[in-house]
Structures are given as C-alpha cells and as structure tokens.
Amino acid sequence: MSLKLANIAKRFGAFTALHDINLRARPGEFLALLGPSGSGKTTLLRIIAGLEFPERGTVYYEGEDITQLSVAERRIGFVFQQYALFKHMTVAENVGFGLSVRPRRERPPRREIKARAQELLDLVQLGDLGRRLPAQLSGGQRQRVALARALAVDPKLLLLDEPFGALDAKVRKELRHWLREFHDRVGLTSIFVTHDQEEALEVADRVVVMSNGAIEQIGTPAEVYDNPVNAFVFDFVGESNCVPVVAADGRATFRGTPVAVDTAGLRGAGDLYFRPHAARIGSEGEAGLPATVALVRPREGRARVEAEIAGLADVIELDVAPDTAPAVGATVTIVPTRARLFPAREPDEAAA
Amino acid sequence: MDLPDISVDTGGGRRPRRSSFVQPSVIPGFGLTFGFTLAWLCLIVLLPLSALFLRATGMSWHDFLEVGFSTRALRAYQLSFGASLAAGAVNTVSGLIIAWVLVRYSFPGKRLIGALVDLPFALPTAVAGIALTALYAQNGWIGGLIAPLGVKIAFTRAGVVIALIFIGLPFVVRSVEPVLADVGADVEEAAATLGATPLQTFRRVILPAIGPALLTGFALAFARGVGEYGSVIFIAGNMPYRSEIAPLLIVTQLEQFDYAGATAIASVMLVAAFVVLLFVNLLQRWTRKRGVA
Amino acid sequence: MAGTLAPSRTGRVVLMVLAFAFLALFIVAPLVAVFVEALSKGIATYGAALVEPDALSAIKLTLLVAAISVPLNVLFGLAASWAITKFDFPAKNLLITLIDLPFSVSPVVAGLIYVLLFGAQGWLGPWLEAHNVQIIFAVPGIVLATTFITFPFVARELIPLMEEQGRDDEEAAISLGASGWQAFRKVTLPNVRWALLYGVLLCNARAMGEFGAVSVVSGHIRGKTNTMPLHVEILYNEYNFAAAFAVASLLALLALATLALKSILEWRYGVHGKGHP
Numbered sequence: 001m002s003l004k005l006a007n008i009a010k011r012f013g014a015f016t017a018l019h020d021i022n023l024r025a026r027p028g029e030f031l032a033l034l035g036p037s038g039s040g041k042t043t044l045l046r047i048i049a050g051l052e053f054p055e056r057g058t059v060y061y062e063g064e065d066i067t068q069l070s071v072a073e074r075r076i077g078f079v080f081q082q083y084a085l086f087k088h089m090t091v092a093e094n095v096g097f098g099l100s101v102r103p104r105r106e107r108p109p110r111r112e113i114k115a116r117a118q119e120l121l122d123l124v125q126l127g128d129l130g131r132r133l134p135a136q137l138s139g140g141q142r143q144r145v146a147l148a149r150a151l152a153v154d155p156k157l158l159l160l161d162e163p164f165g166a167l168d169a170k171v172r173k174e175l176r177h178w179l180r181e182f183h184d185r186v187g188l189t190s191i192f193v194t195h196d197q198e199e200a201l202e203v204a205d206r207v208v209v210m211s212n213g214a215i216e217q218i219g220t221p222a223e224v225y226d227n228p229v230n231a232f233v234f235d236f237v238g239e240s241n242c243v244p245v246v247a248a249d250g251r252a253t254f255r256g257t258p259v260a261v262d263t264a265g266l267r268g269a270g271d272l273y274f275r276p277h278a279a280r281i282g283s284e285g286e287a288g289l290p291a292t293v294a295l296v297r298p299r300e301g302r303a304r305v306e307a308e309i310a311g312l313a314d315v316i317e318l319d320v321a322p323d324t325a326p327a328v329g330a331t332v333t334i335v336p337t338r339a340r341l342f343p344a345r346e347p348d349e350a351a352a
Numbered sequence: 353m354d355l356p357d358i359s360v361d362t363g364g365g366r367r368p369r370r371s372s373f374v375q376p377s378v379i380p381g382f383g384l385t386f387g388f389t390l391a392w393l394c395l396i397v398l399l400p401l402s403a404l405f406l407r408a409t410g411m412s413w414h415d416f417l418e419v420g421f422s423t424r425a426l427r428a429y430q431l432s433f434g435a436s437l438a439a440g441a442v443n444t445v446s447g448l449i450i451a452w453v454l455v456r457y458s459f460p461g462k463r464l465i466g467a468l469v470d471l472p473f474a475l476p477t478a479v480a481g482i483a484l485t486a487l488y489a490q491n492g493w494i495g496g497l498i499a500p501l502g503v504k505i506a507f508t509r510a511g512v513v514i515a516l517i518f519i520g521l522p523f524v525v526r527s528v529e530p531v532l533a534d535v536g537a538d539v540e541e542a543a544a545t546l547g548a549t550p551l552q553t554f555r556r557v558i559l560p561a562i563g564p565a566l567l568t569g570f571a572l573a574f575a576r577g578v579g580e581y582g583s584v585i586f587i588a589g590n591m592p593y594r595s596e597i598a599p600l601l602i603v604t605q606l607e608q609f610d611y612a613g614a615t616a617i618a619s620v621m622l623v624a625a626f627v628v629l630l631f632v633n634l635l636q637r638w639t640r641k642r643g644v645a
Numbered sequence: 646m647a648g649t650l651a652p653s654r655t656g657r658v659v660l661m662v663l664a665f666a667f668l669a670l671f672i673v674a675p676l677v678a679v680f681v682e683a684l685s686k687g688i689a690t691y692g693a694a695l696v697e698p699d700a701l702s703a704i705k706l707t708l709l710v711a712a713i714s715v716p717l718n719v720l721f722g723l724a725a726s727w728a729i730t731k732f733d734f735p736a737k738n739l740l741i742t743l744i745d746l747p748f749s750v751s752p753v754v755a756g757l758i759y760v761l762l763f764g765a766q767g768w769l770g771p772w773l774e775a776h777n778v779q780i781i782f783a784v785p786g787i788v789l790a791t792t793f794i795t796f797p798f799v800a801r802e803l804i805p806l807m808e809e810q811g812r813d814d815e816e817a818a819i820s821l822g823a824s825g826w827q828a829f830r831k832v833t834l835p836n837v838r839w840a841l842l843y844g845v846l847l848c849n850a851r852a853m854g855e856f857g858a859v860s861v862v863s864g865h866i867r868g869k870t871n872t873m874p875l876h877v878e879i880l881y882n883e884y885n886f887a888a889a890f891a892v893a894s895l896l897a898l899l900a901l902a903t904l905a906l907k908s909i910l911e912w913r914y915g916v917h918g919k920g921h922p
Contacts, residue, residue, distance in 0.1 A: 012375075051816055053376045071378050072822040084813035088835040098821035101831070153821055375733040379815050380825035385728040389740075392721045396793055397746055400758035403768065407761055446667045453664040457657060465665075467908040471672050473847075474900035474907075476854025478874040479893040482881050483675035486682050486890075493674065518671050550656075579751025581857035582874070586881065599753035603861060606757065611766050618754045625749040633742065 002027055003048065003157060003189065008057035010043055010213075017043045018213045021057070030183050031191045032204035036236065040213040041193045042161055048191065049159050050074045061156070077150030077188075079160040083142050085134040091145050092117045092130035098153035120148040124182070140171045151186070160192035164199060176203055197237045201225060209233050231342040234273045241279070241316045243272045243289060243309070244344065252341055257287050261339045274339040276304070279318040281326060282333035289334040291316055293326050307334060401622070408619040411612055420616030424592055425601060429620070431509060432598040436577030439516035440570045447524025447569060448562075454525070455532045469525050472518050477582025484515055485586045509595050511587035519580050520573030527569030528562055535561045564639040568632055575628040579621065679897045683890035694880075694888035695895065702868045703876035703892070706784070710859075710872060711852040714792040718848050719841070722799025726837075727829070730807035731815060741804065747796040755793045756861025759786055782864030787872065790858040795848045802844035802918060806837055839914040843907065847918070850903040854896055 008021040018040045025031050033041040046052035048059060050071035059067045066074055085094050093100075095117040099108055108116070121127050124144040134142055143163060150158060163179065164172040180203050183190055194200050200207045201221040209216045209224055209232075217229045228234040235242070245252045245259060247266045252259050259272060282288040291307035294315060298304075303325035306315045316334055326332050374382055408416065419425070454466050472480065488495040488506040495506055505511050535558060543553040581599040589595035596604075598621055605613040684691055694700060725744060729737060747755065761767050763780040773780060780786045814836060818828040834841075856874040863870045865879065873892055880889035910916045 049820065051378050051820065071816075071820045076820065078817070078820045080813045080817055082813060084817035086814060086818075086832055086835070097818065097823070097831075101818070101821065101823040101827045149817075149821070373734055377732055377812075378819050379731045379812060379828070381829070382728060382732045382734075385724040386732070386734075389721065389725040389728050392724075393740075393743060396789070396796055397743070400762050400793070401746075401750070403762045404754070404758045446663075449660055450664045450668065453661050457661060459661070463908065463912070465668065467904050468668065468672050470904055470907070471676065471900065474850050474854075474903045475676075476856060476874050476893075476896045476900070478856040478877050479679060479854070479896045479900075480675060482877065482889060482893060483678045483682075486678050486886075487674055493678070494670075518675065521671060575749055579749075579754070581751065581753045581860075586878075599751050599857065602753050602757060606760065606861065609766070611761065614757055615761065618751075618757050621751055622754055625751065629742075629746075629749045 002062060003191075004060040004063075005044075005048070006058045006060065008044070008047060008054045008059070010040075010047065010052070010054050016213055018047075018054070021215060023208060023215065023218070025189055025191060027189055028187050029189055030180070030203065030205045031189075032200035032207045033191060033193045033210060034195070034197060034200040034207050034237070035210035036195055038212075039210040041195075041208075041210050044210070045159055045161055045191060045193045048157075049076050049078045051078070075153065075156050077147075077153065077155030077158045079143070079146045079150050079158070079163060081162040081165050083134075083146040083166070085142060085145060085149070087134055089133075090130065091126065091132050091134065091137070092121065094134065094145060095120050095130075095148045095152050097149060116152060117148075120152055121145075123151070123186075124148045138171070139167045140175050143167065143175065147182075151188075155188070158186075158188045158190040160190065162194060163192050164194070164196070172199075179203060201237070207237075209237060211236070228273075228340065231271055231273060231345055234340060234342070239276050239317065240273050241276065241318070242314065243312070243316070245270050245272045245341065247341060254289055257289070259288070259336060259339065261336070261341045263341055266341055266343060269344040270341045271344050272336065272339050272341055274336040276317045277302075277319045278338040279316075279334055279336045281305075281318075281320060281324065282335040286333055286335060289316065289336075291332055291334050293328050293330045293332060296325050296328055298322065307332060404615060404618055404622065407611075407615045411616065415612065416616050416619075419610075419613040420620050422613075424596075425598070425613075425617055425620075427593045428596050428598040428601045428617075431512060431595065432578050432621075433624075435509060435512040435516055435597075436520075436574045436580075438513045439520050439577055440574040442513075442517050443520045443524045443573050444566060444570045447521055448528055448566060450521075451525045451528040451532055455529055456537065470522050472520075473522050477519070477580070478586070480518055481515065481583040481586035484518060484583065485511075488514060488587065506587050507589035507595070509588070511589070512584050512595065512597060515583040515587050516573075516577040516580060519583055520577055523573040523576065524566065524569035527565045527572065531562045531565040532558075564635055564642075568635055568639075571628055571632045571635070575625055575632075578628075579625060676897060676901075679890055679894050682886060683894040685890075686887040690887050691891045691894075694891035697888075699868050699871065700876060700888075700892055703871045703873045704895075706787070706871065707853050707873045709784070710788050710791050711849055713788050714795055714852050715845060715849050717792055718795055718799050719845060721796070722803050722841075722844060725800045726803035726807050727833075729804055731812055744800050745797050747793050750793075752794060752855065752857025753861055755858040756790050759789050759793075759862055763789075781862055782866065782870060784870065786862035787859050787870065790862045791852050791855050794855050794858050795852045798848035798851065799841065799844035802840045802847075802916075803837055806840045807833070810836055839910055839916045840918070843910050843916045843918045846903055846906055846910070850900060853899060 003025040005021055005023040008018055009016075010018040021044060033044060035041045043052055047054050050066075050069060050073075054067070057067075058065050061074070071078075086097065089097065092114065096113040099113045099116060102108075118127065118130060121130050124147055126141060126144055126148070129137065129141065134145065137145065143166075164175060167175060176199060192203070201224075204221065206218060206220055207224050208218050211232050217224055217233045219227070224233060224237050228237060231242075234240050243254055245254045247263045247268060247270045250263050250265075252261050252263050252270065252272065254272070261272060263270075289309060291309045293305060293307050295306040296303055299319065301322075302319040303322045305318050305320055305325060307318070308315050318334060374386075450469065454462065454469075485506055486492050488511060490496065490499045490504070490506070492506070498505070505514060539557060539561075540553055543557045548556065579599060581597070581603075584597055585600055588597060588600075590600060598617060602614045602617050605617070729740065760781055762769055763773060763786065764770050765774065765781070767781070780789070814832045815828045818832045819825070823831065854874060855872075856878070859872055860875060860878070863872070863875055865871060865875060867879065871879065873896055877889050877893050877896070880886075880892065907918070911918065
C-alpha cells in the first residue's frame with residue numbers, strides 16, 4: 001500500500017503549479033500536505049487521485065506505474081472540500097452510488113448495496129440518518145457522509161481535500177480527533193490537504209510542507225516544528241519571531257549585541273527566528289534584544305508579552321510565567337533561548 | 353528522500369492526450385459536446401447570417417447605398433430607432449419606478465404583479481399587436497377616451513412607441529431589480545445618518561449603483577425595439593415614409609422580390625444590432641470589474 | 646430618519662400608484678382586451694373560430710413546430726453547457742456571445758437569412774428545386790426560423806447554473822466509478838432539472854408565439870403553412886376580429902400558463918432564470 005511520486009511537474013499556462021515533486025507515503029500512514037494557498041498542495045492531491053494530469057513525472061502504487069490509469073481505475077477514495085454530495089439523493093443513496101454505477105455484471109444486487117451503505121454509515125456513526133437528504137445534515141455530518149461514500153468503493157488510498165475547511169471552529173476540532181481515530185481504526189493510507197498548520201501537526205503522522213509548487217520539508221510533526229529546515233517552514237509552522245542579524249566569525253549580532261545561536265558557518269545578513277516560548281526576559285545587564293513592552297495579556301496559563309524593538313515593524317511575542325510578566329511600557333531585554341539562523345530572505349520572498 | 357533516480361518517460365504512451373486546445377480533464381465528452389455545439393451553431397446561426405453579409409458584399413457599393421439608404425429606408429430607420437429611443441426612455445423611468453416598488457415595498461399581490469411584468473416576454477407579439485390596436489383605435493377603450501382631445505395614437509407613429517413600450521418594459525425592470533435589491537435599504541440609511549437628504553441619497557448613492565443596470569436595461573429594450581415586428585405592424589399605420597418601420601420595409605421588399613433591397617436594409621439593421629450587443633457586453637464587463645474591485 | 650427614501654408615506658403612495666397605473670395601462674389592459682374581444686360575439690362564435698379547419702390546422706402546425714425545435718434546442722443547450730462549463734478552452738466567452746446572438750437579430754432578418762439561403766432566389770434554391778425539396782414556404786423553413794429564434798433559450802439558463810455548480814459533483818461521481826454518461830444522467834441532470842424546465846418553458850412559449858421570422862418564411866398558405874400567430878394576422882386583416890381574438894386568446898392562455906409555471910419554478914425551486922433576451 002505504498003504510494004510514490006517521482007518528478008511530478010505541472011503547469012497551468014504560464015504558471016508553474018508544481019516543480020519536480022518527489023514523495024513517498026508509507027503503508028497505513030496519515031500524511032498531511034501543508035502549505036499556503038497557491039502552494040500546489042491541492043493540485044498534487046488531485047494528481048495523486050487522477051483528477052488532474054501531470055506534465056511530467058510518474059505516480060507509482062506498490063511499484064506499479066499508475067500514471068496512465070483513470071481516476072476510477074486507481075481505486076482511490078476522494079473527499080472533496082465542499083463534499084460534493086449529490087443533493088437530490090438520500091444519504092444512503094449517496095453512499096451506495098459507487099456500487100450502483102458499476103457495470104451490470106459487477107454490480108451487487110440492490111439489497112447488498114443498501115446493506116453496505118448502512119454498514120458504512122454505522123462506521124461513521126450516522127447509522128440513523130440514511131434516509132435524510134444532504135441538506136438536512138450539519139456540516140460535520142456531511143463530511144462523514146462524504147467519507148463513507150468514498151470508502152464504499154473499497155479504495156486502496158484515501159485522499160481528503162481540506163477536510164475541515166468548510167466547518168466552523170468548534171466542529172473542526174472535534175472532527176479532527178474523530179478523523180485521527182477513524183484513520184487508526186480503518187488503517188487506510190490517507191493523505192489530506194490543509195493550510196492550517198495546527199491541523200497538520202495534530203492529525204498527521206508526517207507533514208509535507210509545501211510552498212510555490214515545491215516541497216520545503218517532509219517530517220514528523222515534531223521534526224517540522226522543532227527542526228525546520230528553512231525560514232519558510234519556521235515561519236509557516238507554528239508561531240515565530242524574526243529579527244535581522246549579522247553573522248560573522250561564528251557569531252551573530254543584533255546591532256552589536258551578540259545573540260546566542262548556532263551560525264552554522266553562515267556569514268553576512270541573516271534572519272534570527274525563535275518561537276514565543278523559546279525566549280525569556282533577561283536580567284539586568286544581560287546581552288539580548290532591547291525592547292519596550294507594548295501589551296501583556298493572559299494566554300492559556302502563561303502571559304503573552306508583545307514587545308516592540310525600535311526600528312522593526314513586527315512586534316516580538318514571547319510567553320512568560322504570569323508572575324514574571326513585565327509592566328507595559330517597561331524596557332526589557334529579550335533573550336532567545338532556542339533560536340535558528342537563516343540567510344536573510346529577499347524582500348519579495350519574505351512578502352510571499 | 354530515499355527515492356531512486358527514475359528516468360521519466362514523457363514520450364508517447366501517455367493517457368490519450370487531447371489537443372492542447374482544451375485542458376485535460378477526467379470528465380469525458382468534450383469532443384462530442386463541443387463538436388455538436390459548434391456544428392449546430394454554424395448550421396443554424398453563423399452560416400445563414402454570413403449568407404446575408406456575403407449577399408450584401410456581392411452588391412456594388414453604389415447599389416448598396418442606393419437601396420440601403422434610400423429616402424424611404426432612411427425614414428424607416430428614423431422611425432424604428434426614434435421610436436425605440438422614445439420607448440426606451442419611457443421604460444427607463446417607469447421600469448425604475450416599478451422595480452423600486454417591487455423591491456422596496458411589500459403589499460398584497462406583489463408576487464402576482466412581479467410575474468405580470470414578464471407578460472410581454474411570454475405573450476406572442478401578434479397577440480400584443482392586435483390587443484394594443486383594439487385598445488388604442490378610435491373606438492377602443494383608451495383611444496375612445498382621448499379621441500375627443502384630438503389625440504390619435506393607433507395608426508400613427510405614436511402607436512409604434514406604445515407597442516415598443518409594451519415590448520421593452522420587462523427588460524428595464526428585470527435588469528434593475530437585482531441590483532436595486534443588492535444596494536439594500538441599509539446603504540440608504542447609512543447615507544441618511546451621514547446627513548444626506550433623500551434627493552442627495554438617490555442622486556449620489558442609489559443612481560450611481562443602479563446606473564449601469566438601468567443603462568443595460570435601456571439598451572436591451574432599445575435593441576429589441578429596433579428589430580420588433582409583430583406587435584408594431586398592427587398598430588402602426590404602415591404608411592411608407594410616415595409610419596413604416598424598418599423590419600416591415602424588409603418584408604415589403606421581399607414580397608416584391610426585391611432581394612437586394614431587403615438584404616441591404618437587413619445588413620444595416622444587423623450591424624446596428626451588433627453595435628448595441630457590443631455596447632451591452634462592454635457595459636456588463638465594466639460593471640463586473642467594478643463589482644470585484 | 647430625514648434622509649431615507651422609504652418611510653415617506655406620501656412618496657411611497659405616489660410611487661405605488663404610478664407603478665400600478667402604468668402596469669394596468671400597458672400590461673393588464675391589453676391582456677383583458679384579448680379576452681373581451683374574443684368573447685364579444687358570444688361563446689358560440691368563439692368556439693366556432695377555434696374548431697374551424699384552418700384554425701385547427703394552424704394549431705396542429707404550431708404544436709408540430711414546437712415539438713421539433715424545442716427538443717433540438719434542449720439537445721443543443723445540454724451539449725453546449727456541458728462543453729462550456731465542464732472544460733477549459735480558449736475563446737469560451739466568444740462562444741457564449743455567439744450563442745446569444747440570435748437574441749439581437751430582428752425576427753424579420755432571421756426569416757430573411759433562410760430565404761436568402763434556401764429560397765427560389767437563394768444560393769441553394771436551384772439545387773433544392775432540382776431535387777424537389779421545399780424549405781421556404783413550407784414546414785422545414787418554419788422549423789428552421791423558429792429554431793433560430795429560440796436557439797439560446799435553454800443554453801443560457803443552463804450555462805450560468807452549471808458554471809456556479811462547478812465540476813466537483815461530476816468528478817466525485819467519476820472517482821466513484823461512474824461513466825461520463827452515468828455522471829451526466831444521475832448527477833448533472835438532477836442538479837439542473839428545474840433550470841432546464843425553465844428554459845424549456847420559455848423556449849416553448851417563444852416557439853409557439855413567434856411571428857416575424859415565421860411570417861417571412863411561411864408564405865401564409867392557409868391550412869398548410871399557417872401557424873397560430875399567422876392565422877391571427879390573416880383573420881385580423883380580413884376584419885374577422887372576433888375570430889382573430891379567439892385564436893389570440895389561446896395564445897394568451899399559453900402565455901399566462903407559461904408565466905404561472907415560471908413563477909412556480911422561481912418561488913418553489915429557487916430557479917434564478919436569466920429570463921428572456
């Protein structure tokens with residue numbers, strides 16, 4: 001049940017949607033394609049499904065080249081972002097659709113289709129709603145119907161396009177957990193697309209971070225969060241602060257003040273990245289980033305401090321213990337405890 | 353990534369590649385439906401229309417001007433375009449009022465009245481023509497009322513305008529209605545809170561918003577009026593040089609087997625229709641752009 | 646509240662009176678006039694005018710013409726909207742404009758172009774005559790002209806709706822193993838059925854009521870190439886007003902039925918028709 005993509009490239013007119021994507025999904029794995037809109041993640045998912053065709057490259061399934069196969073031949077289950085439920089069919093008819101359109105010779109009898117639909121509805125815990133129309137369901141229920149419908153054709157691979165995109169915040173959280181459990185129960189190799197890093201980190205076994213049609217990093221949630229390979233991943237996955245520094249001779253300095261970071265041989269202008277929880281307020285006279293506290297507000301048992309550094313447009317955010325929070329207006333020194341240094345991004349790149 | 357270096361075969365043997373004309377898609381049936389669409393469009397619309405233009409280009413320039421712009425033809429254009437302009441102007445005002453009443457006020461029977469506005473679309477033009485003639489003839493309900501005042505409508509140019517008002521009304525109402533509903537009473541209230549008088553609100557807030565739709569409705573009604581035949585010929589007097597519309601002149605010349613004359617006049621009208629169509633398209637494109645911005 | 650336009654009671658009354666008066670004068674009065682004139686010579690005359698052989702043959706021809714051109718335009722509308730909304734190709738907007746073209750052509754011109762093509766003086770006239778095929782002044786010409794006039798009706802109702810509905814449903818059906826035809830029949834068609842019916846309704850009303858284009862190609866042969874609107878004209882020109890209005894009243898009833906069904910589709914099924922040209 002392994003899926004492999006080799007050198008997948010796709011263009012839409014002059015726009016390159018994907019360049020040279022190489023990726024492998026392990027059997028039973030839950031993979032997230034994470035990236036901002038326009039990063040090519042949905043196009044990639046549709047290419048895996050056979051809904052879109054790559055310009056170059058090959059899709060392998062269990063070592064077999066399936067690039068030529070049609071979407072139906074690939075036996076994938078695809079859950080559309082807006083679910084694409086058939087409005088005029090009942091929930092049970094929607095779920096049974098894939099079986100009812102089989103060629104007459106292969107089509108199971110009506111009763112069997114019904115039973116299979118019921119079985120799948122029970123699986124997604126909607127056993128009582130088979131006779132409703134999609135319009136009579138809540139967003140979360142619709143999503144589960146779409147899932148049951150996709151599973152009805154016994155897919156070898158489950159693909160979900162922004163599975164939580166059309167739901168409101170509370171339902172989204174509940175469904176995330178449910179989907180993760182569901183995946184573990186069914187054991188099907190699954191790939192989902194999301195632009196929400198929290199979602200990707202919480203649900204997936206491994207996260208594929210994409211931007212501008214290329215893969216930036218592939219790793220477990222912990223790897224991409226703790227060891228981002230570049231500034232884009234650092235910035236996109238999780239909260240981050242960015243301060244321009246200069247690196248020379250294995251040392252990085254901000255306006256002459258040294259900051260503790262591994263320069264990894266970098267020289268010249270660089271960007272220092274650190275997460276809000278990976279910095280502290282320094283003691284009197286300690287070397288660090290001089291800043292003025294602009295705002296302090298409580299945040300999940302911690303205090304979130306927003307501080308301004310003179311001449312920098314973005315505020316620095318850090319989390320401290322509530323009892324050690326400084327007063328608004330106070331001048332403090334911020335000491336990053338765990339930071340990463342990346343070469344300075346071009347201005348236009350930083351904007352993107 | 354632990355991927356072996358795979359040489360990718362991009363040559364033949366890929367999934368059946370359609371021409372680069374259409375983006376590849378998993379949905380089948382493009383060739384069949386597009387081919388049928390194009391064939392049917394050519395057969396029913398484009399070929400016959402080009403036959404007309406080819407006929408016209410077959411005439412010498414001098415002949416074309418002579419028959420296409422003869423005094424009689426000029427008078428007929430004048431009437432068709434003039435009456436369409438007049439009817440369009442009347443409909444712009446009354447259509448706006450009707451749309452306003454339908455969108456902003458609620459009253460019993462509103463749906464019925466809303467549906468009735470479309471009657472001119474559904475009623476065959478010949479039926480409209482004889483009904484209007486019966487009403488406005490000197491012994492008719494309305495004609496009888498105004499005859500003592502010395503006003504004659506049926507069998508005059510005024511009759512043409514009346515028929516075109518009937519035909520064109522729904523165009524304006526249906527164009528303005530959705531836009532007016534979109535502007536919403538809240539925008540008016542916002543203007544009021546900012547100190548605008550009702551007249552200022554209408555002139556500076558409502559009118560600019562519905563202006564393009566109003567103009568579109570006018571242009572559609574105008575275009576329809578210029579080509580209209582059925583509802584007009586009964587109520588117009590059909591006197592050459594006086595109350596003869598351009599489409600009727602085409603029919604008359606056809607009946608006299610004057611194909612050249614009919615072709616020339618039809619070409620002139622067709623070009624005028626395309627100009628209006630182009631105008632409406634540009635107007636709608638411009639409105640859409642503004643709507644997005 | 647000084648600035649809002651709505652609350653002024655007098656203004657509201659004035660606008661409503663103006664609107665109702667205009668509608669009464671231009672819409673209701675002509676409609677009433679048709680039925681009053683039709684029954685002016687009594688119910689017996691009315692009935693006689695409808696069952697007289699020429700009237701019956703006109704009714705039959707009108708039904709026949711609609712029965713041919715409406716299905717043709719349905720077929721075309723479905724094909725065109727499938728090609729246009731389910732695929733991406735260049736010059737799509739041009740194609741849509743061309744489909745709408747017949748709406749901006751005068752009915753008389755629409756008739757004329759077929760005369761120029763198929764008439765005795767037309768390009769194909771001699772050839773058709775040699776092979777004993779008559780199109781102009783015969784039923785095929787009437788069908789052609791009617792098809793031209795009603796050409797865009799179904800397509801223009803379907804295209805915006807199918808554009809809005811996107812391709813997800815069809816892709817979902819196909820990813821579940823449906824063939825293109827199954828996706829069309831089981832998913833697309835149910836999705837657009839009310840809009841399709843709406844288009845058919847308007848197409849049919851226009852097909853049965855068309856006058857100008859048909860008048861040019863028909864030749865007005867009584868009992869043979871007269872449709873109902875043409876029959877109305879002939880009776881009217883013969884000063885047989887009661888009979889003319891009697892046949893006209895049938896067409897008016899058709900119009901009223903069309904409006905009623907159209908309104909039901911709008912209210913009950915939320916069809917946002919693009920309506921007529």
